[in-house]
Structure formats: C-alpha cells, structure tokens
Amino acid sequence: MRVPVSWLTEHLDFTGETAPLSAQEYADAFVRVGLEVEEITELGDVTGPLVVGRVMEIEELTGFKKPIRYCLVEVESPDFVADDDAETEPKPRTRGIVCGATNFVEGDLVVVALPGAVLPGGFEIAARKTYGHVSDGMICSARELGLGEDHAGIMVLPSGEADPGDDAIDLLGLTDTVIELAITPDRGYCFSVRGLARELACALGVRLVDPAAMDVPGAEGEVIGVHVEDEQACPRFVVRRVMGVDPTAPTPWAIRRRLMLAGIRSISLAVDITNYVMLEMGQPMHAFDSGALKGDITVRRATAGETLVTLDDVERKLDPDDIVVCDETGPVSLAGVMGGASTEVRDDSTDITLEAAIWDPASIARAVRRHKLPSEASKRFERFVDPALPPAALERAARLLRDHGDGRIHPGRTDAGRPLLPGPVSMPINLPDKVAGVQYARGVTAQRLQQVGCTVEVGADDAGIPIVTATPPTWRADLTQPADLVEEVLRLEGYDTIPSVLPAAPAGRGLTAAQRRRRTVSRALAEAGYVEVIPFPFVSPKTWDDLGLAEDDVRRKTVGLLNPLESDRDQMTTTLLPGLLDTLIRNVARGARDLALFHIGQVTLPRAEQVPMPSIGVAQRPTDEDVAALQAALPQQPQHVAVVLAGHREPAGWWGKGEPVSWADAIEAARQVGAAAGVPLRVVAADLAPWHPGRCAQLRVGDWPIGHAGELHPKVIEALGLPKRTCAMELDLDKLPLLEHRPAPRVSPYPPVLLDMAIVVDASTPVAEVTETLRSGGGELLEDLQLFDVYTGDQVPEGKRSLAYSLRLRAADRTLTVEEATEAKDAALAAVAERYEATLR
Structure with a gap:
C-alpha cells in the first residue's frame, strides 16, 4: 500500500516539544512493529519555476501523424506596462507551449514547467522550436511530476483551486514523501491510513486521531428495503443516500492528489470519495445511481445461468458461488468485486445511494480469481474488514458529498445484519515474559493490549495466578487465542529487545x-x-x-x-x-x-x-x-x-x-x-x-x-x-540398510596375481549374473573382477558369446603362489560352468 506521510501525520497527535520526524524515522517505526517497508519516494525532486497556468487559446496544428496543439497559456499574474509614462490597464503575461495531449480545453488550469525547471529524472526544461513554433515551457502530466503513473493526459486542476502564476510545488505537495508498504494477509486492518496511523501511534507512543471516531447519527427510518438471504455471505449491509448532488462538481485537488499518490485514478466526485474513504478508513464502498435501482435490494448467491454486465462493459457469466446484489430486475453488482453497468453513477447522476457491506472473505477471494477481477476493494474484503465500520464510513462519505457536491443527506439509513464480534481471550499475565524470556516491566502486557484497541481486565484464576482477559477490537478478528495476544505484546515491545541465545548443543549429538x-x-x-x-x-x-x-x-x-x-x-x-x-x-x-x-x-x-x-492445540507440548x-x-x-x-x-x-x-x-x-x-x-x-x-x-x-x-x-x-x-x-x-559402523578397508601389502580368462556362455545369459557367479566362486582370494571384452563371431558357436574377464587375486597375509591363484581361478570357472554350462575359450 502506498501512503503519503502528510496523510498519516493528520491522524497522529504530536503534543509538547516533539520535533517533526523524517520519512525514514516513520519507516523505521513501521519496521519496529513488524511491517515491511518496500520503498520511500521523495516527491520533492523538482526544481525551478513550476507554476499554475490557465489555457487561454488552443490552435490545432495539422499535417502531423499525431494530434499536436499550440496553446497560449497565462502563467503569471497581470503586470503594469508603462506606455508614454502613463499607467495602463494590467495585461496578462502568456507563453506559447506546444502540447500533444487533448484532455484539456480553453479555460482549464494546468501545471506548467517554465524554462529553467528540472523535473524528476533530471529532465531540464528549455524553450525550443518544434512543430514550427517555439514551445516556451511544458504543460505537465502526473507522471512527469512524479505524482503517479498516469500519463494518459495532462493534469487538469479543479477551477477555483488556484490562480495563474501560483507556485505549483506547494499546491501539489511536492515536498511530501510516499511510503510503500507490503501488507501481509493477516494484517488486513493495515490496508488503510487509519490502521497504519494506529501502528505508528503504538510505535511512537503518541495519540491516534481516529477518523472513524465521529458522531454517527441514528437511523431515522430505512433508505431502501434490504433483504439478506445468506447471512454468512453478507453479515452486514448498510445503505446511505445523498440527493441533489451537483454532477458537474469537480473532485477537490486534495482528494485527487492523495488518490493519485496511492495509485488510484480520479473518475468522478462520487467514485473518488468512495475510494478516498476506503483508503482512509479501510471500508470499501460502492455508489449506485438511485434512479437506476428498481425496488428493494436483495443480497444472495447467484443462480445458474445468470449474467451481469460489469462496469468494464463485459458480460460475465455468474457462478452459483458468487455473491450478488440485486434489485427487482436481477443482479446489479458482483459483491465485493465490481459493480454493474446498469446502476453506475453517470455524468448526470444527482441522487446517489452509497453502500458499505461486510462480505465473506473466502467467497470474495474465489470470485476474484474466477472472474480475474482483482481490485483495491476485493484486496481488503479478501482479508478482513472491520464489521463495525460501515456506518462511520458511510457517514464520512456522505458528508464529503454534501460538502463538495452540494448534496443533501437523506436522514434515513438502512442497516441489515449484525455480524459476530470478537470474543474475550484470557491468558496468564506473565505469558509474554515466559515466551520471550524477558522480564517486562509491570503493566506492560495490559498497556500494549490496550494500545492495539483491546478492552483489558486483570484478575486471577482459582489458583490465584494473575490473569489478563482481553476483548479484541472489532478490527482485529485475528486475535483469537493467547498466542495472538503474546505476539502483540512482543511485537510492540520490539522483537529486537528479545535476546538471541544459542542453545548449548549436548555433547555427542550431531547428524543422524x-x-x-x-x-x-x-x-x-x-x-x-x-x-x-x-x-x-x-x-x-x-x-x-x-x-x-x-x-x-x-x-x-x-x-x-x-x-x-x-x-x-x-x-x-x-x-x-x-x-x-x-x-x-x-x-x-x-x-x-x-x-x-x-x-x-x-x-x-x-x-x-x-x-x-487429529486436531491438537498449541497450549502445551x-x-x-x-x-x-x-x-x-x-x-x-x-x-x-x-x-x-x-x-x-x-x-x-x-x-x-x-x-x-x-x-x-x-x-x-x-x-x-x-x-x-x-x-x-x-x-x-x-x-x-x-x-x-x-x-x-x-x-x-x-x-x-x-x-x-x-x-x-x-x-x-x-x-x-x-x-x-x-x-x-x-x-x-x-x-538401503543403514550402517552405523562401517569397517575401515584393509589393504594387503602383498603383490597381486593378475590373470585373464575368457568363457563361452549362451548369448541370452545376463552378464551381471555371470559376473556375480564368478565373484562368489573365486572366494576370498578374488580381490577384483572386471569384464573387458564381449565377442560374438565365427570363433564361437552360434547362439553363444565370449566374455573376457581380468582377475586380480591377492591374499591378506602372504604372497600367493601360482598354484593358489590357478586354483581360485578354476573354482570360479567351475561355479559358472555348473550354473550356466559355461566353457573355457
């Protein structure tokens, strides 16, 4: 997950004389609490004049293979120009710039790099002649400024956000830093600024400013009827409605910028706000066009043969395992994965229904792989989403739509379902000390569990042993057993504080x-x-x-x-x-x-x-x-x-x-x-x-x-x-037999006797069996036996073959005589002759 440092610090309360921390110090704090930092990106790699400009005129240049435009851009505030020592009206100062993008019109605010500016990657800007005109600067895209990977067009700022000539470095927040983290599947709550800020608060010992800690008004009647047929697939489904939204209202630059830095493309105000709240609080949401919804909403599993045209205009065949959101016409959304095209928020949508739900993680994971539709929302649903979060997330999104889209929040709220919340977990209060082999200070266990959001009670069991009972917060469904609580204490105290002691190896042991x-x-x-x-x-x-x-x-x-x-x-x-x-x-x-x-x-x-x-616990050996x-x-x-x-x-x-x-x-x-x-x-x-x-x-x-x-x-x-x-x-x-003790080979100091022998056997007789028979027949004096020739031809009978062997004979305690060597050779020949009717050639 990519997150700007400025967004994180909004949710941390640094009081007193605490000095501002660097991005590296924040990254180190993440590492201390067990999060992996993949990359730290400084955005301030821009120097020189970078200003806001207003496009005054656009001239389409023809005769080229691609669209080319010559733009007259106002890049400075009006100046007074002297004329015959008399003051005249101020006139705007403009610059002519050649640009190949077509996603802006006259009157739009854009970001202009003037000659002398240096963009990320050491790209220097200078006035140069191209396409028959002098381009006195460059109109920039998000990727050219290091704000993201979007290079499909020029970055267009919302009107009213700035004036021509304003410093764009401060406006764009190019002094910020982006930290990218690799979130493991068991830390789903960290897929949000809220979760990451909580981890920083624990690591730095500061207070968390929780964006979900807001006054959520009670529901004043239902917005729309909701029927959940499969409560396991959808434990909770919450709906809020905002009416009278201005469809032409632009997304504020502050929201667009943070989405851009997180790697999410800006689409429209309603969609951008749902994505923004998802990144901030960790609750994915979906926006429906209220006028396109027909009747009540039903949440169920899909039936065989049903189809849904998703937002990417692809008709998808649904599987009975898919969870779908339906109205009277049928499926309108593939739950937790992607919405349907029939109810999407369009350019003229003024009445918007916001939905925030909790889905079965396994079902969402299967649907994503089945339909090959990974998304930021499904990434969170696959892991875990706080079941208590939907009302607060919807209230946050509705208020943003009201503030920035001139909408009116409907007083009602539909809240279907009540998910199971984590239950209490008890353990001896000194269990973390025993596991880590460290004597922690008094009260550390209760303090650390409270930091992660647990409600803690300290008591004693029947034997008088101090016991701590922690009720995990709603966003930590992974805390289900004492070992999980121990891990939280050790993690926040710092794994680096646990001494590394190498156990002494008992003498006489080693490899088996x-x-x-x-x-x-x-x-x-x-x-x-x-x-x-x-x-x-x-x-x-x-x-x-x-x-x-x-x-x-x-x-x-x-x-x-x-x-x-x-x-x-x-x-x-x-x-x-x-x-x-x-x-x-x-x-x-x-x-x-x-x-x-x-x-x-x-x-x-x-x-x-x-x-x-068998199912065996981990509480004891x-x-x-x-x-x-x-x-x-x-x-x-x-x-x-x-x-x-x-x-x-x-x-x-x-x-x-x-x-x-x-x-x-x-x-x-x-x-x-x-x-x-x-x-x-x-x-x-x-x-x-x-x-x-x-x-x-x-x-x-x-x-x-x-x-x-x-x-x-x-x-x-x-x-x-x-x-x-x-x-x-x-x-x-x-x-293979396992030999515990292998005797050392004995080497005879006496000279060997070398003999050769050729025998004739049936061509069908296996050579390996003949060799084995010769070896056993030769007895202890036969030290080595090697086959060095196989012959078939005129000199042997038909159906026969000649096998020639070299024999090495030696005694361990004496020098062999010729008679003894010949006797051993004859014994070997006799054995093969008896078994295979072999003859000496």
Whole structure:
C-alpha cells in the first residue's frame, strides 16, 4: 500500500516539544512493529519555476501523424506596462507551449514547467522550436511530476483551486514523501491510513486521531428495503443516500492528489470519495445511481445461468458461488468485486445511494480469481474488514458529498445484519515474559493490549495466578487465542529487545546416520559429475500417461492437494522422475545438451486406509500419543535418490567423437550410490515403465528390490520431448540398510596375481549374473573382477558369446603362489560352468 506521510501525520497527535520526524524515522517505526517497508519516494525532486497556468487559446496544428496543439497559456499574474509614462490597464503575461495531449480545453488550469525547471529524472526544461513554433515551457502530466503513473493526459486542476502564476510545488505537495508498504494477509486492518496511523501511534507512543471516531447519527427510518438471504455471505449491509448532488462538481485537488499518490485514478466526485474513504478508513464502498435501482435490494448467491454486465462493459457469466446484489430486475453488482453497468453513477447522476457491506472473505477471494477481477476493494474484503465500520464510513462519505457536491443527506439509513464480534481471550499475565524470556516491566502486557484497541481486565484464576482477559477490537478478528495476544505484546515491545541465545548443543549429538548417508550420497554423485537440482514435487494426472504407466500401476495412486499452486498440477508425486525430467527439458530448451542431474528428496505415498488428521492445540507440548496419531494420519514419505542423463557422458573434441550416455551410466550411478552408502547392489534385468524393456535393470540389496535404472522408453521420450537415448535411475534410499559402523578397508601389502580368462556362455545369459557367479566362486582370494571384452563371431558357436574377464587375486597375509591363484581361478570357472554350462575359450 502506498501512503503519503502528510496523510498519516493528520491522524497522529504530536503534543509538547516533539520535533517533526523524517520519512525514514516513520519507516523505521513501521519496521519496529513488524511491517515491511518496500520503498520511500521523495516527491520533492523538482526544481525551478513550476507554476499554475490557465489555457487561454488552443490552435490545432495539422499535417502531423499525431494530434499536436499550440496553446497560449497565462502563467503569471497581470503586470503594469508603462506606455508614454502613463499607467495602463494590467495585461496578462502568456507563453506559447506546444502540447500533444487533448484532455484539456480553453479555460482549464494546468501545471506548467517554465524554462529553467528540472523535473524528476533530471529532465531540464528549455524553450525550443518544434512543430514550427517555439514551445516556451511544458504543460505537465502526473507522471512527469512524479505524482503517479498516469500519463494518459495532462493534469487538469479543479477551477477555483488556484490562480495563474501560483507556485505549483506547494499546491501539489511536492515536498511530501510516499511510503510503500507490503501488507501481509493477516494484517488486513493495515490496508488503510487509519490502521497504519494506529501502528505508528503504538510505535511512537503518541495519540491516534481516529477518523472513524465521529458522531454517527441514528437511523431515522430505512433508505431502501434490504433483504439478506445468506447471512454468512453478507453479515452486514448498510445503505446511505445523498440527493441533489451537483454532477458537474469537480473532485477537490486534495482528494485527487492523495488518490493519485496511492495509485488510484480520479473518475468522478462520487467514485473518488468512495475510494478516498476506503483508503482512509479501510471500508470499501460502492455508489449506485438511485434512479437506476428498481425496488428493494436483495443480497444472495447467484443462480445458474445468470449474467451481469460489469462496469468494464463485459458480460460475465455468474457462478452459483458468487455473491450478488440485486434489485427487482436481477443482479446489479458482483459483491465485493465490481459493480454493474446498469446502476453506475453517470455524468448526470444527482441522487446517489452509497453502500458499505461486510462480505465473506473466502467467497470474495474465489470470485476474484474466477472472474480475474482483482481490485483495491476485493484486496481488503479478501482479508478482513472491520464489521463495525460501515456506518462511520458511510457517514464520512456522505458528508464529503454534501460538502463538495452540494448534496443533501437523506436522514434515513438502512442497516441489515449484525455480524459476530470478537470474543474475550484470557491468558496468564506473565505469558509474554515466559515466551520471550524477558522480564517486562509491570503493566506492560495490559498497556500494549490496550494500545492495539483491546478492552483489558486483570484478575486471577482459582489458583490465584494473575490473569489478563482481553476483548479484541472489532478490527482485529485475528486475535483469537493467547498466542495472538503474546505476539502483540512482543511485537510492540520490539522483537529486537528479545535476546538471541544459542542453545548449548549436548555433547555427542550431531547428524543422524541417515543424514550423514544422504550427504555422502549427494557428495558422491556431485564428484561423479552430476548437478543437484530441486524440482517441484507436484505433478499432473497427465504425467502418468506420458510415462506410459499402466492403469493399475501403484504409482498412479497419489495424494491430492486442496490448494495447488497450479491448477493442472494438483497431485503430490510418487516418484522423483517427473520433476527431474521437467528440469532436463527446461535446460535443453535453453541450449544445454550434455546433462547429468540428480535429486534427493521425498516422495508421497498414500496409505491404504486414510486416518483423519487429529486436531491438537498449541497450549502445551503434544503427548506421545498425539504425535503418534499425527504420524499415522500423514502419508508415507520415503526418501528417494534419482538421476537423469542426456547427451554425451564424455564431450566430443579434437580427441574424438565423445561418448554418449547409455543405460550402463544410469546403472553405474546406482552403484555409486550403493558404494557411498556402503551397501553393494545387485543388477538384475527387468521390465518396468517408463524404462526401455530391453535396457532396464532392477537394483537389489540381496534379493530385495530398491529401484530401477536404464534407458527410457522411446514412446516416453517422444511424449515428453526428451533428447534421444535419455537415461534415468531411481532408488529408494530408505530401503538401503543403514550402517552405523562401517569397517575401515584393509589393504594387503602383498603383490597381486593378475590373470585373464575368457568363457563361452549362451548369448541370452545376463552378464551381471555371470559376473556375480564368478565373484562368489573365486572366494576370498578374488580381490577384483572386471569384464573387458564381449565377442560374438565365427570363433564361437552360434547362439553363444565370449566374455573376457581380468582377475586380480591377492591374499591378506602372504604372497600367493601360482598354484593358489590357478586354483581360485578354476573354482570360479567351475561355479559358472555348473550354473550356466559355461566353457573355457
């Protein structure tokens, strides 16, 4: 929210010798009470002659691509001119100025920057010849003066506000400062000058001049009949009427200026006043043309098939969830969002009905998103509006219309509904001290709660413990429990006064074994050339079709989101691959070709039977039973590790063509994870979507499967737009045995015996199984076994293939003899011959 400092100080009572504060001091005060200051804008960045001018004559210049006008502007008061030593009548001094705007006419008051003036941004004004005339100055728009973003036309001042030649810097308030704040959703009362001034009053210790503290006369009969059918949707609906308004009356400059600085465009007197009161007091209002309303007003939910033409001349199809204001003809306003075109205040409207209501925040928020119609009013209704405010806000608006539009206030007022007001909240009076760990002065708790508007009573409970009971003000519906009251006390006392004490860590504690394993796995993959990414864990139901999962695949059973960030991604993922593949596609689209990405994170698996989530308070630590009930209601969330690869494993260059990634690289990544965790993995041929059926491996710990790796299926690659031969691996990290103590490796000081062996097996026999059989058959002396050649050709029988291995044999306590090494080699050969009928080549 943008607010001028001058508007804030109107509502603060600085008495005594209090010196004027700077804008930075006001900003610091906001920060002390927990508000975020985004920007401080000084408006005084204008120097030199800036005056009010009156347009005397306008000459339309033709022959140009855009409208150009040569204007004769009176910019100074009349001077006496000597003529033959005789006094003559004063004559106005004028200047010729070229201007491209067309929103002003002869006789209008405008703002003129004379030669020598410097506007915001260092823009210097000088007399110059353009479009065949000398432009002796510039007629300014609001944006050129730094007053706002409106650059659609020239700033036209209301007649009677000033005279030609008056200093425009003081008139426009260019010595003011605008503070822009980011208001969080829980502080809806701060979307007004009233709320912000109250926060400053608390921070600075001064008295608040409340604009809502006015004498509101009692209703002398109803203005119009109002029927509220859904009291939950509309707890309160108040109507006031002003008659005989001069439709030609301009909006006073003081109001237009503040609207402009707040980022709101001036429209008409009636509309500007409703916006002004909204900014000042926080109560959005709507103005109807009384003559256009037919019969009584009804507030209800829309019915299917109803439509409404809104003020932007768009016909909108209403939803049964929308709240609408209706007369006898049907809907005339989309409640809390935008009014209808049929009852808008027009240029000739003299009888105006003002409406101020309280709407259900959730319904307004849904309507805004449904119709894509965000507004300043809906921004406030979505959060919270003081339910006691409508009568005072309407009285303020009606009086402004009376004073500036020569209107007559109708004595009646319609007030339908009575909203629920906040109830009392009790807590031990020393609870803020315990929470903050600070011994506050006596009476601080009651004083601070009174500052925010609470009615406070101090007593004692049955045990004699001092208790404070606070009844929150109507504008603070967020104060519902003792923790809320504690937060207010701590906030106003200053979070910076709470000492920061780092708890002492007990000796012997640190990362858990699972945390250490996760870091070790992450470090191992990074050292292998993989880059860690953190993709979103949300997926679309279409994802499972793109991955080629069967309809009965358990990975399709997901946990849904009640409030998804994206409407088409409303499910928690059961596998890490969709997020990783999305990241891969995004990087490929941005020019990357050789990619190796990994992610370690949780997946979400629904339980077979959903247990209701228990409701547990925050007044004390939950019991072990409460924690167990919470855990039972949560879905399972095991930790997985996954990688995706595309492009080249080794880049091409002068040394060669490079090595493209393959299914073997994905399997090797799984082995690296297992090695980092201290658990060797077995590789078994498998067939599981989304992997290629002939290039997919299942990873096992013993006989227990924990994941898969390989090349993705061509149809999956085509559906997702992935690079050819993209590979992936995913393991359930929680299924790896957790080793608390890993023995240190033993290195033998004795020399190894190196032998080679080639065996012939059936071409259909998996190499991984042959390798595992050789390793187990070789016994303890077989230190390492590597496959270095696979051959099929004339020298082996048809349907067979030759596998060549290098063996490294070594004993831990002695030098092996040739006989011992040969015996171990023969034992390995015998094991594979017995199981797979292998022969020595």
